[in-house]
Amino acid sequence: MSDVLMINMWAHDIGKYNAAGLGLLRVVFQVNLRLFEKKSHKKILFVIRDTDTDHLDLEIEKKNLYTSFEGIWDDITKPL
DSSP states (O other): OOSEEEEEEEGGGTTOTTTTTHHHHHHHHHHHHHHSOTTOOOEEEEEEESOOTTTOOHHHHHHHHHHHHHHHHHHSOOOO
């Protein structure tokens, strides 16, 4: 078990549910919630590959990531 979950994704897949593996990430979140104690602090590290900073607004992409993951978090069933 690790305290860090590292997610490696292509820059052009941000915002695409299937291409970004968000369905799989949803399952990973659910399983991790069941495995870890409530007091256990975990970190998620996102590695975004092949980012073209000349044609990509990083703040917009950051907002897109947060929106996607907040949607997943709000949608999953949390243990009591």
